Amino acid sequence: MALFSRVSGSVGLITLQNPPVNALSAAVRQGIVDSVKRALSDPEVKSVVICGENGVFCGGADIKEFGGNMSGPPLIPMIHAIEAANKPVVAAIEGSALGGGLELALGCHYRIAHSKARLGLPEVSLGLLPAAGGTQRLPRLIGVPAALDLITTGRHITAAEALQLGIVDQVTKQSTVNAAVNFALNVAEKPLDARRISTFPCPHSSDLDALFEEAMQKVQKSARGAIAPVACVQAVRAAATQPYNQGMEREKELMATLFTSGQARALQYCFFAQRAVGKWRMPNGACWDTSKPRPVHKVAVIGLGTMGRGILVALAQTGLSVVAVETQEMQLMEAKQAVSGMLERGAKRRGVVPTLHNITYSQNIKSVAEVDLVIEAVFEDMALKEKVFQQLSAVCKPGTFLCTNTSALDIDHLASQTGNPELVVGMHFFAPAHVMKLLEVVYGPRSSPQAVATAMHLGKKMGKIGVAVGNCRGFVGNRMLKPYIEQAFFLLEEGGTPEKIDQALEEFGFPMGVFKMSDLSGLDIGWRVRKGDGLAESSAASQQSPRIRDGRRYSPLGDLLCEQGRFGQKTGHGWYQYDKPGSQLARSDPWLHSFLEGYRAQHGLVARRIDQQEVLERCLYVLINEGFRILEDGIASGPEDIDIIYVFGYGWPRHRGGPMFYAGMVGLAKVLERLEHYHQAHPDVPYLQPCSLLRRLVASGSPPVNTWKEVIKKVRSQL
Numbered sequence: 001m002a003l004f005s006r007v008s009g010s011v012g013l014i015t016l017q018n019p020p021v022n023a024l025s026a027a028v029r030q031g032i033v034d035s036v037k038r039a040l041s042d043p044e045v046k047s048v049v050i051c052g053e054n055g056v057f058c059g060g061a062d063i064k065e066f067g068g069n070m071s072g073p074p075l076i077p078m079i080h081a082i083e084a085a086n087k088p089v090v091a092a093i094e095g096s097a098l099g100g101g102l103e104l105a106l107g108c109h110y111r112i113a114h115s116k117a118r119l120g121l122p123e124v125s126l127g128l129l130p131a132a133g134g135t136q137r138l139p140r141l142i143g144v145p146a147a148l149d150l151i152t153t154g155r156h157i158t159a160a161e162a163l164q165l166g167i168v169d170q171v172t173k174q175s176t177v178n179a180a181v182n183f184a185l186n187v188a189e190k191p192l193d194a195r196r197i198s199t200f201p202c203p204h205s206s207d208l209d210a211l212f213e214e215a216m217q218k219v220q221k222s223a224r225g226a227i228a229p230v231a232c233v234q235a236v237r238a239a240a241t242q243p244y245n246q247g248m249e250r251e252k253e254l255m256a257t258l259f260t261s262g263q264a265r266a267l268q269y270c271f272f273a274q275r276a277v278g279k280w281r282m283p284n285g286a287c288w289d290t291s292k293p294r295p296v297h298k299v300a301v302i303g304l305g306t307m308g309r310g311i312l313v314a315l316a317q318t319g320l321s322v323v324a325v326e327t328q329e330m331q332l333m334e335a336k337q338a339v340s341g342m343l344e345r346g347a348k349r350r351g352v353v354p355t356l357h358n359i360t361y362s363q364n365i366k367s368v369a370e371v372d373l374v375i376e377a378v379f380e381d382m383a384l385k386e387k388v389f390q391q392l393s394a395v396c397k398p399g400t401f402l403c404t405n406t407s408a409l410d411i412d413h414l415a416s417q418t419g420n421p422e423l424v425v426g427m428h429f430f431a432p433a434h435v436m437k438l439l440e441v442v443y444g445p446r447s448s449p450q451a452v453a454t455a456m457h458l459g460k461k462m463g464k465i466g467v468a469v470g471n472c473r474g475f476v477g478n479r480m481l482k483p484y485i486e487q488a489f490f491l492l493e494e495g496g497t498p499e500k501i502d503q504a505l506e507e508f509g510f511p512m513g514v515f516k517m518s519d520l521s522g523l524d525i526g527w528r529v530r531k532g533d534g535l536a537e538s539s540a541a542s543q544q545s546p547r548i549r550d551g552r553r554y555s556p557l558g559d560l561l562c563e564q565g566r567f568g569q570k571t572g573h574g575w576y577q578y579d580k581p582g583s584q585l586a587r588s589d590p591w592l593h594s595f596l597e598g599y600r601a602q603h604g605l606v607a608r609r610i611d612q613q614e615v616l617e618r619c620l621y622v623l624i625n626e627g628f629r630i631l632e633d634g635i636a637s638g639p640e641d642i643d644i645i646y647v648f649g650y651g652w653p654r655h656r657g658g659p660m661f662y663a664g665m666v667g668l669a670k671v672l673e674r675l676e677h678y679h680q681a682h683p684d685v686p687y688l689q690p691c692s693l694l695r696r697l698v699a700s701g702s703p704p705v706n707t708w709k710e711v712i713k714k715v716r717s718q719l
């Protein structure tokens with residue numbers, strides 16, 4: 001709702017009230033409409049201030065309402081009525097003015113912002129555009145290039161930038177409402193014609209066509225198939241080329257297409273899923289309410305390879321005091337130099353002072369004795385990690401949390417190397433760790449809820465999106481990646497090429513296909529794991545057929561490449577060729593194609609044409625199938641966990657909502673039918689066998705993804 005009051009004698013104060021962000025729900029819109037009418041009809045009221053309760057102006061339209069039947073007064077006429085008012089209306093912006101919140105402010109005649117406020121039109125990240133006049137008013141106010149930037153990226157800007165762009169008229173460090181009321185008193189009798197943004201001409205550049213062509217190319221390149229950024233450019237173009245009313249019509253038309261699109265549903269699902277995973281819950285019911293994090297003042301990072309350095313940078317940037325341990329002197333010196341450079345560059349970008357002094361470097365593990373939490377990031381080798389955990393358990397003060405950055409190894413086994421297994425959790429960062437948002441917080445059966453709470457809390461402080469998951473081989477992300485990569489190898493055997501398979505996945509929206517990704521991360525990593533598992537035996541040493549392991553189909557293609565020293569980008573050759581070791585531009589490699597032909601001939605395989613649909617179905621449905629197994633096993637507490645892990649850690653296109661949401665969009669019955677089809681064709685590939693949870697969901701009528709948790713609970717209680 002919105003509360004009306006009269007302050008300072010003649011100022012009508014309208015306060016939006018809808019905690020926590022004063023979203024423009026039907027009740028709030030109704031409250032604004034009623035309050036504006038009241039203010040305009042009250043002769044005692046000479047000017048009006050609109051503000052939000054509890055230090056937040058407005059977080060925009062109520063996203064929860066988008067899924068249902070919209071009721072209450074619509075936004076556009078409400079904002080028009082404010083702009084058309086014959087008494088000055090001032091927006092007092094504290095906290096956030098986002099989306100419809102900023103559009104409401106743009107309908108006001110003046111805008112005063114608190115210095116800490118953030119403003120923006122983030123609709124594009126929800127698959128929409130600012131359709132309450134935002135695409136028409138903002139370019140008229142600040143010009144086309146700046147408006148295009150804000151509307152197509154959805155970025156939030158500071159009050160200082162908003163002032164510089166001309167979005168706000170004044171910035172204050174004091175009470176914004178008081179400043180706005182004083183301002184409103186001063187402008188009470190002033191004429192308003194020059195303050196109605198919809199009447200402004202849109203500032204024109206000399207070559208509009210070139211400007212929009214460039215903007216369109218830019219969004220198409222970065223959007224990876226997302227339609228909203230394209231619609232945003234089209235709407236702003238209407239502002240620049242058409243009268244306001246026609247521009248509004250175009251905005252409405254484009255919004256109608258976006259609003260009902262699957263992409264908008266997927267992106268809005270991601271918005272809520274991201275917030276849902278923050279409210280983690282362990283199978284025993286532990287969550288924030290029951291388990292408070294322990295304060296962490298001092299942290300240690302053990303091992304300063306690529307991952308350790310990234311983690312160290314992310315920690316130092318939070319302002320925490322960090323002890324960095326690396327036993328090899330050379331490696332320590334190199335790491336120190338590299339980390340300082342990373343911190344300096346990061347600080348320069350953000351316009352802050354680098355936090356180099358937060359770090360103490362040491363070669364001695366005993367220097368971690370006084371820290372509150374340790375993150376181990378040594379080489380991915382169980383014997384080495386076992387030793388480190390035994391040492392940590394001996395040298396750390398009682399109660400120190402011991403975390404491992406392993407990407408797949410058994411957390412419980414590592415916990416068993418220590419005197420206090422309840423203090424051990426996984427903190428699985430993604431490379432580069434100071435950039436990537438995702439953090440898998442992995443609990444073993446003995447991890448205490450407080451250890452999980454502390455790791456989740458520290459992750460949040462580091463700017464990460466933490467997802468708490470159970471312990472199993474590869475946890476959630478890497479466990480699902482295994483069948484996906486396996487299918488890609490099989491497709492190569494059957495006639496595919498790395499180029500065609502990658503193209504299908506990139507057109508789906510991944511930033512890079514499976515083979516480019518594998519070249520980037522290094523083929524030797526998977527090879528080492530397969531060797532450890534006894535899979536990647538050299539064909540001469542092996543007693544079994546090179547294409548079968550334990551009665552299951554196996555592709556030794558990756559192993560054969562590694563045997564040739566082709567480890568990907570770092571060696572200049574992998575599934576592609578590169579100009580030199582370390583180069584990033586993947587080029588098609590004729591050697592690889594003749595190698596594949598030779599391999600097929602050797603194994604009596606006849607290449608067939610594999611279309612894009614088969615690539616997507618086999619690679620993605622098998623990954624989704626493993627996601628259902630993970631849900632069935634209780635490793636992830638809901639589909640949101642899996643989807644957020646894939647969107648933030650593995651490049652799954654956000655506008656497709658994550659693998660589990662995508663399965664729902666495709667139709668669970670269809671996913672099941674295609675898996676059955678492929679499993680029939682490849683009975684020796686167990687990953688293609690549909691998971692029983694998927695069968696049960698289909699049998700229970702394929703309920704929407706936000707209700708799966710209930711079905712899963714029932715299924716698990718019956719198991």
Ligand SMILES: CC/C=C\CC(=O)SCCNC(=O)CCNC(=O)[C@H](O)C(C)(C)COP(=O)(O)OP(=O)(O)OC[C@H]1O[C@@H](n2cnc3c(N)ncnc32)[C@H](O)[C@@H]1OP(=O)(O)O
Pocket residue numbers: 020021023059060061062063064075096098099100101122123126128129130131132272275276
């Ligand atoms: C005709 C169409 C016109 C306009 C279209 C729009 O306006 S679309 C909406 C555009 N607005 C946004 O995209 C803003 C979304 N919100 C945020 O970015 C952040 O929530 C915000 C406002 C910066 C606050 O961040 P903070 O970290 O402080 O809180 P958090 O994100 O955890 O949110 C707290 C709870 O509020 C819920 N929520 C936030 N915004 C909205 C919203 N616009 N509608 C509905 N609900 C919203 C959020 O889900 C959290 O809920 P909880 O149950 O506590 O998890």
